Amino acid sequence: MKVIKGDCRLQTAVDYLTDYTGVIGAVIADHEGLVVVCSPPSLMHGEKFAALGPEMFDIADRIIGKIITPGCRHISLRTGDRWLTVAATLNFRLVVLADEKADDLLNVRIQRALEMIANHIKEKYPAEVYSARPEAIKKEEAMEASHV
């Protein structure tokens, strides 16, 4: 787990989500799929959510990007009794897991939490922390090209 020490405002953002009825847990993951903060801290499989939520988001973004640009900013998946939301802000992903007790107003909280995260990251960290790193993208493209 990649905990940013003293980053209580990010923790506040995820706690704000888990305060809501029906929310089981919320995780902020970085672009590598690692946990930045999670709520509750005892959340089962928090690292799994951090890894797989952004992966699902990126897959949907890549596919939908073929017909719509810019691509995905929010994906939500509902099962019989679970509701998983993955949303992007800057270079981070917010993953929220809720059960059937949560209602659609949770989306308002998610939006608010995303704003809190974005404001905090922009204030506290230099742009290269939260924007896509050109050298990383180039490397990724070169790797893709070598596989074609």
Add this chain to the structure above:
Amino acid sequence: MIDTIELDDRIAKCEKILAADGNSQIFAALADAYRKRGDLPKAREICSRGLEMHPNYSSARVVMAKIYLSDGNYMAAKQELDKAINASGRSRAIDILEAEILIRLGRISEAAVILERLHASDPEDELVLNLLSIIGEEKTSVEENIKDAAGQAEKRAYSLSDIVSLIKITPRVMGVVVVTEDGLVMEGRFDGSISREETGALTKSIFDMTSAGGNKINIGATKEILIETQSSKLWIFNKEKFLLTIFARDDVSMGSLKLRIENLFSKADISIGSE
């Protein structure tokens, strides 16, 4: 109105060009001239032969659609027009032709939506006014049509095709597509240049890959997926035998859309999905 002499002259010129170059795309103009002269069998024969060599020539597909329309074969006309749209997108002329075909097919509400849009962009267009008068739509709004269509449909069980049409005419819905487990498109209604096949394939990929992610974190079988972009929403519903995908503008009313879907499926024909 083009007179017979002019048509004969055009036919002679086109035939001369076609005789010199059997591969020429002039066959479409020739077939259209025969159609206008009323010789539908000849028009169909020329156009079919030409389309065998030029299957993606959308103008010829449009001519073929007009031939079928004149012949009273409205389903075939619609299919040809869909192929033309898939090959090279829409134009005002294609929209008008589609509206006419939809009227003949009895799909009045869909035709009304197209005609209202065309009328708004050019209130003087006589072709559009004529078609509007046929369906008695000059004074009624699209919303009233939707209500009418919904009212009529409520009296009977919905087929999958009805459901797709009724969802499609919801304000701000740009497309609806139904995809089988194999990724084949069963039904689809779309505005714009996005093809239903393309959306069908993307729907299947997104659903499979995203659901696989959900399975890894043990949250159960996926019932629906909503993807939001800056300008639009893609909503995929797992209906067991098929996936229903709705492509809408960002400002669509999600609540009313969801209610409409639930309402329609609650009255669906039980044979749905095996069509």
